[in-house]
Amino acid sequence: MLKLWNERLRRHQLNQFKYLRLIFNDNFVLAFIVLIGALGFWYSNLLGTIHQPLLLGKPIVILLLFLATQVGGIATLLEAPDSTFLLVKEKEFYRYFKAAKNYSSFVPIVTLALVNFLLSAFASRGAGMHILDIVVVAIGLIIFKLGFLNVNLMEIYGRAKFGSLSMRLVSNLLLVVALIVSTYWFSWTMIIIGLGYYFFLNAQSKTLETSGQLEWKYAIETENQRMFRIKRFYNLFTDVPGVNSKIKRRKWLDGLYKPIKLVNNNTYLYLFARGFVRNNEYIGLFLRLTVIQAIMLALIDNFYISLIVEMLFIYLVGFQLKPYFKEVMQNLMQRLYPISGKTKIADFTKLSTIILSIQWIVSALAIFYKFGFSINSLIIIVAGLAVLIFVNYFYMPRQLKKYLD
Amino acid sequence: MTLEVKELTGGYGQVSVLKKETFTVESGQVVGLIGLNGAGKSTTIKHIIGLLTPRGGQILIDGISLHDDVEKYRKKIAYVPEMPILYPELTLREHIDLTIMAYDLDHDKTWENANKLLKTFRLNNKLDWFPQNFSKGMKQKVMIVCAFMTDASLFIIDEPFTGLDPLAVNDLLNIVEEKKQAGCSVLMSTHVLATVQNHADKFVLINHGQVRADGTLDQLKAKFDMQKDSNLDDIYIKMSNEDL
Numbered sequence: 225m226l227k228l229w230n231e232r233l234r235r236h237q238l239n240q241f242k243y244l245r246l247i248f249n250d251n252f253v254l255a256f257i258v259l260i261g262a263l264g265f266w267y268s269n270l271l272g273t274i275h276q277p278l279l280l281g282k283p284i285v286i287l288l289l290f291l292a293t294q295v296g297g298i299a300t301l302l303e304a305p306d307s308t309f310l311l312v313k314e315k316e317f318y319r320y321f322k323a324a325k326n327y328s329s330f331v332p333i334v335t336l337a338l339v340n341f342l343l344s345a346f347a348s349r350g351a352g353m354h355i356l357d358i359v360v361v362a363i364g365l366i367i368f369k370l371g372f373l374n375v376n377l378m379e380i381y382g383r384a385k386f387g388s389l390s391m392r393l394v395s396n397l398l399l400v401v402a403l404i405v406s407t408y409w410f411s412w413t414m415i416i417i418g419l420g421y422y423f424f425l426n427a428q429s430k431t432l433e434t435s436g437q438l439e440w441k442y443a444i445e446t447e448n449q450r451m452f453r454i455k456r457f458y459n460l461f462t463d464v465p466g467v468n469s470k471i472k473r474r475k476w477l478d479g480l481y482k483p484i485k486l487v488n489n490n491t492y493l494y495l496f497a498r499g500f501v502r503n504n505e506y507i508g509l510f511l512r513l514t515v516i517q518a519i520m521l522a523l524i525d526n527f528y529i530s531l532i533v534e535m536l537f538i539y540l541v542g543f544q545l546k547p548y549f550k551e552v553m554q555n556l557m558q559r560l561y562p563i564s565g566k567t568k569i570a571d572f573t574k575l576s577t578i579i580l581s582i583q584w585i586v587s588a589l590a591i592f593y594k595f596g597f598s599i600n601s602l603i604i605i606v607a608g609l610a611v612l613i614f615v616n617y618f619y620m621p622r623q624l625k626k627y628l629d
Numbered sequence: 630m631t632l633e634v635k636e637l638t639g640g641y642g643q644v645s646v647l648k649k650e651t652f653t654v655e656s657g658q659v660v661g662l663i664g665l666n667g668a669g670k671s672t673t674i675k676h677i678i679g680l681l682t683p684r685g686g687q688i689l690i691d692g693i694s695l696h697d698d699v700e701k702y703r704k705k706i707a708y709v710p711e712m713p714i715l716y717p718e719l720t721l722r723e724h725i726d727l728t729i730m731a732y733d734l735d736h737d738k739t740w741e742n743a744n745k746l747l748k749t750f751r752l753n754n755k756l757d758w759f760p761q762n763f764s765k766g767m768k769q770k771v772m773i774v775c776a777f778m779t780d781a782s783l784f785i786i787d788e789p790f791t792g793l794d795p796l797a798v799n800d801l802l803n804i805v806e807e808k809k810q811a812g813c814s815v816l817m818s819t820h821v822l823a824t825v826q827n828h829a830d831k832f833v834l835i836n837h838g839q840v841r842a843d844g845t846l847d848q849l850k851a852k853f854d855m856q857k858d859s860n861l862d863d864i865y866i867k868m869s870n871e872d873l
Binding site: 471473486487488490491494495498499502503552555556557558559560561562563564 | 678679680699700701703704706708710714715716717718719720723726727729730731732733736757759761
């Protein structure tokens, strides 16, 4: 079983590295630096405005620490066929999961350390906490989280119950209480509760080794969802095969397709328009990026940063539309249609022009809101238009060609 | 409509699955493509519909190849794949509209055909459904409707009988018969030998990527030295045993 785990972990990590390498290309690094820069700029500005502890300071710290503790669960790396092929090995799976749990403690530890580190500036300034208290709470939280991973393990066995209450709920309540007590009164509470919780759950999960019965369906579904979330994240930056997204009818938007006449030339526009609107993945991406862009533009007071945000986000949305074209091109039936590749690309460009124009108009409104009708606004907006034209008429047609066959 | 496959050699990547296949499908003929799993039936079909490019040989429909005139060639073919392939974002009604647009068909006339077929397969009240709500058999019926409502002259069906309920199999056979009467040709690959034996005019037996034999049932019996009362199953088993 341990061999199986190690083998899977190796394959999983290899996969992750492959995607990470794809993600950390020039585009992303550029976007990432700008984003981090903008956020850092905003954070230090914010800290500069705080001169004495705020009333809401501690509640904010508690909330953020609570959320940070929710990050990361057990990566079981289970696969759907396991429930058929490895059913006979069920008893031995405990050791497999034990190894999985150890491996899975890495992400939460790093997350909690990082969040606490970044939050410490605000915690000392805005919430009036002592640095030592912050460190103590951080260590307590990490111990607590290590205990909490046992809850994930017990859920796989369908045993995460505390009386009639779900263990997850009880744990989170305990966490909130511990956080409140340790931020307001006595910071060592977090470590004490964390240790008690950790030892209690470790003892609890030991019993699974002899008497546990796996909830296969739940375990596999949870792992699939976890994988899906990771892949969907990667999919924001690069093409990930096998990411199927949810589809909604959205009948109330049917009016949008009215202008598309039912003629041969419009075959692909007909298809692309409906697909884009109904596939949560693509419309979701467009909406998220457009809203984030608009908010950033409406808040940031710096001409150069706004200029970069305007250009970068329009490019990003255009860039992220490519996988949708690829997805449709992978449908076998459409390859049989008596329609040329040129028409397919032309139809897709029509759709992307409409989408990027909407984004451009929204961003222009945000810019006018922040900079007024000034020469600066005009420069930013024209730069956005230039990116829009570049993406639709130079970048896209070349890039899409390689997906045709 | 005539389909000619001449000395077809091809396959995926570097491996040649098909080796010099030759057979024809004449106007008004229903031809059964028969062979073991992995014999090369689906690969043959993929070459005919133009998803794979032949490494050698020729495929002609009414004398033209895919290379001569892509659009003309493709308009002559309607294809029902083994596994249904639908657009997850389109409703059944939109699949029909899209097919009409793609093949530049007459909207009203085609819908008339489609409605008849939809009724036959009891899909007429599911026009606003998404593919994810259909069972496998229903998806297959959608594929059949979208193929048979067109004015193609060659219908290629890959494994049509598996997954369909007996009633639908019967309905499909009636539709095939209708198309045959209208002068169209049908090429179908299948393992359901008893059904195809009664409904096909001719059989092409494929083994290891080659045409082992083709002809009517009587011709095949003669070629394999079989008794008068033997059926397609017997011939099939005899062909498979030749490898041993």
